[in-house]
Amino acid sequence: xxxxxxxxxxxxxxxxxxxxxxxxxxxxxxxxxxxxxxxxxxxxxxxxxxxxxxxxxxxxxxxxxxxxxxxxxxxxxxxxxxxxxxxxxxxxxxxxxxxxxxxxxxxxxxxxxxxxxxxxxxxxxxxxxxxxxxxxxxxxxxxxxxxxxxxxxxxxxxxxxxxxxxxxxxxxxxxxxxxxxxxxxxxxxxxxxxxxxxxxxxxx
Numbered sequence: 001x002x003x004x005x006x007x008x009x010x011x012x013x014x015x016x017x018x019x020x021x022x023x024x025x026x027x028x029x030x031x032x033x034x035x036x037x038x039x040x041x042x043x044x045x046x047x048x049x050x051x052x053x054x055x056x057x058x059x060x061x062x063x064x065x066x067x068x069x070x071x072x073x074x075x076x077x078x079x080x081x082x083x084x085x086x087x088x089x090x091x092x093x094x095x096x097x098x099x100x101x102x103x104x105x106x107x108x109x110x111x112x113x114x115x116x117x118x119x120x121x122x123x124x125x126x127x128x129x130x131x132x133x134x135x136x137x138x139x140x141x142x143x144x145x146x147x148x149x150x151x152x153x154x155x156x157x158x159x160x161x162x163x164x165x166x167x168x169x170x171x172x173x174x175x176x177x178x179x180x181x182x183x184x185x186x187x188x189x190x191x192x193x194x195x196x197x198x199x200x201x202x203x204x
Contacts, residue, residue: 001047001048001051001059001060001062001063001065001074001092001095002059002061002062002091002092002093002094002095002098003094003095003098004044004047004048004095004098005044005098005101005102006041006044006045006098006099006102006110006112006113007098007099007101007102007103007104007105007106007110007113008098008101009037009040009041009044010037010041010102010105010106010109010110011105012037013030013033013034013037013038015030016029016030016033016034016037017030017031017034018030045112045116046071046072047065047072047074048095048099048112048116049072050063050065050071050072050073050074051063051065051074051144052116052119053119053140053142053143053144053145054119054143055119055138055140055142055143056119056123056137056138056139056140056143056145057116057117057118057119057120057121057122057123057165058088058092058120058123058137058143058145058148059088059092059095059144059145060076060085060086060087060088060092060144060145060146061079061080061083061084061085061086061087061088061089061090061091061092062076062078062079062080062083062085062091063075063076063085063144064076064077064078074144075144076144076146084147086144086145086146086147087145087146087147087148087149088137088145088147088148088149088152089148089149089158090149090157090158090198092145093152093157093158093161093162094161096117096120096161096162096164096165097160097161097164099113099116099117100113100117100164100165100167100168101164103117103167103168104167113168114168114169114171117165117168117170118168118170118171118172119172120162120165121165121166121168121170121172121173121178121181122170122172122173123137123138124162124163124165124166124181124185125172125173125177125178125181126138127153128180128181128184131183131184131187132184133153133159133184133188134153135150135151135152135153135154136148136152137152153188155199156189156192156198156199156200156202156203157198157199157201157202159185159188159189159202160189160199160202160203161202163182163185163188163189166178166181166182166185167182189202189203190203
């Protein structure tokens with residue numbers, strides 16, 4: 001689920017609609033494909049709903065998703081890049097950032113982004129105290145995520161994208177408390193040096 005990027009799909013949709021006369025095969029090509037882009041966005045959020053843990057907001061690195069009528073069912077049990085499939089790790093955390101980007105770019109359209117990000121922010125609210133972040137996140141045994149990548153809050157390739165859930169106003173966290181979390185997240189990221197590509201790209 002980590003590679004779905006609904007905000008980017010909306011950008012592609014709008015670009016095609018705006019530039020089809022110049023670059024398309026016809027002046028209406030972009031309008032013709034708009035519904036396909038919208039369907040891809042909707043399907044991506046259905047996939048997120050099928051894989052996201054309602055209590056923690058977390059999703060697994062990898063999941064097999066099956067269509068059952070009008071709904072989707074997901075299960076783990078495999079890996080796509082060597083990362084544990086049932087782990088909230090480097091792959092999974094990127095999905096949070098990609099959904100947060102959808103909210104930032106299209107706040108008027110991305111209601112699904114708000115619903116996805118809210119439980120993540122609520123989870124983070126329980127992991128921070130006095131500017132310090134717990135080294136572990138909560139695992140719900142009833143969900144697909146069975147483990148957390150060690151040291152998530154110290155590894156910026158995980159903490160950075162996970163912290164982006166806080167850019168969206170949460171319905172579950174008081175606004176003053178959310179600002180405290182944003183400040184604590186910013187301080188954590190700023191305290192790290194750029195010493196490799198993956199974490200360094202978030203620190204930069």
